[in-house]
Amino acid sequence: MIQIDRIVEGNVVVTAVRGRLDSSSSPKLDEFLAAAPDDGSVILLDFADLTYISSAGLRVVLKATKLARSSGATLAVCGLIPQVHEVFDVSGFSTLIPIHQSREAALATFT
Amino acid sequence: MGDGPLTDLELDIRLTNDLSQLEPLIGRLESFIEQADIPPTPAYRLELAVDEFFNNAVDHGYPDGRTGDIGVHIRRTGDRLELTFSDDGDAFDPFAAPAPNLTGTVEERPIGGLGVHLVRTLCDSFAYRREGGRNVLTLGFKLTA
Numbered sequence: 001m002i003q004i005d006r007i008v009e010g011n012v013v014v015t016a017v018r019g020r021l022d023s024s025s026s027p028k029l030d031e032f033l034a035a036a037p038d039d040g041s042v043i044l045l046d047f048a049d050l051t052y053i054s055s056a057g058l059r060v061v062l063k064a065t066k067l068a069r070s071s072g073a074t075l076a077v078c079g080l081i082p083q084v085h086e087v088f089d090v091s092g093f094s095t096l097i098p099i100h101q102s103r104e105a106a107l108a109t110f111t
Numbered sequence: 112m113g114d115g116p117l118t119d120l121e122l123d124i125r126l127t128n129d130l131s132q133l134e135p136l137i138g139r140l141e142s143f144i145e146q147a148d149i150p151p152t153p154a155y156r157l158e159l160a161v162d163e164f165f166n167n168a169v170d171h172g173y174p175d176g177r178t179g180d181i182g183v184h185i186r187r188t189g190d191r192l193e194l195t196f197s198d199d200g201d202a203f204d205p206f207a208a209p210a211p212n213l214t215g216t217v218e219e220r221p222i223g224g225l226g227v228h229l230v231r232t233l234c235d236s237f238a239y240r241r242e243g244g245r246n247v248l249t250l251g252f253k254l255t256a
Contacts, residue, residue, distance in 0.1 A: 001134075022133070022137075022162055023130065023133065023162070023166050024130065024133060024134065052155070052158065054159060054162050054163060054166075054226065054229075055163060055225040055226035055229060056166070056226075058225055059225070062217075062220055065217055066217055066218065069217050069218070082151075082152070083151060083152055083155035083156075086152070086155075086233070087159070087229060087233075090228070090229055090232045090233060091213065091225050091228070091229060092213030092214060092220075095214070096216075096217055096220065
């Protein structure tokens with residue numbers, strides 16, 4: 001249901017998620033993001049190929065955001081399709097987590 | 112999962128309260144969305160509602176572990192979608208719950224409680240009733256969104 005890839009670009013760790021983040025697939029991303037990031041690093045969740053996220057997926061994103069903050073790291077997301085962006089807006093996540101148009105745009109601000 | 116009548120404009124599914132039913136349920140829903148030619152935004156909102164309510168019913172509706180019966184009925188009428196979600200779990204009105212804190216700092220945000228808020232905000236009408244031992248949720252979505 002989902003495919004998760006990790007790509008390191010300097011101090012930015014890109015986690016690219018392809019597919020759906022619902023109650024059955026979200027634990028996989030949760031596991032993937034469980035390790036505390038390095039102080040000063042950036043976790044970029046590339047959701048360009050994410051077609052669906054439910055509250056179960058949002059929970060994982062919020063948990064990772066909390067972990068990043070407490071570790072001195074930054075978490076950002078990029079590439080949201082309009083429907084996923086709407087869910088981020090309605091849940092209030094847009095004011096909490098930086099959202100970039102694309103991976104390229106995000107990397108340009110972090111490197 | 113029971114096979115209800117499937118036409119271009121209507122979908123009727125009965126299933127048990129088991130999370131293994133979610134994947135086939137979403138599969139049936141996506142076929143309906145394609146056949147009924149539902150645009151991406153209302154399609155997403157509909158799928159989110161079915162997904163969140165199904166998970167809530169399975170997780171909280173049957174604390175004694177009994178087997179439950181869940182019904183999903185969707186109808187496209189003109190420029191509207193109507194979803195009726197019903198379950199024979201314990202009586203619970205999801206729309207009576209207070210909205211979660213959506214403005215606090217990251218440390219203040221609760222992990223959870225977002226599902227019903229999302230659905231309630233993204234649909235155009237919602238109602239709850241308890242009828243014949245079942246929770247019955249009816250939601251309306253505009254197709255022009």
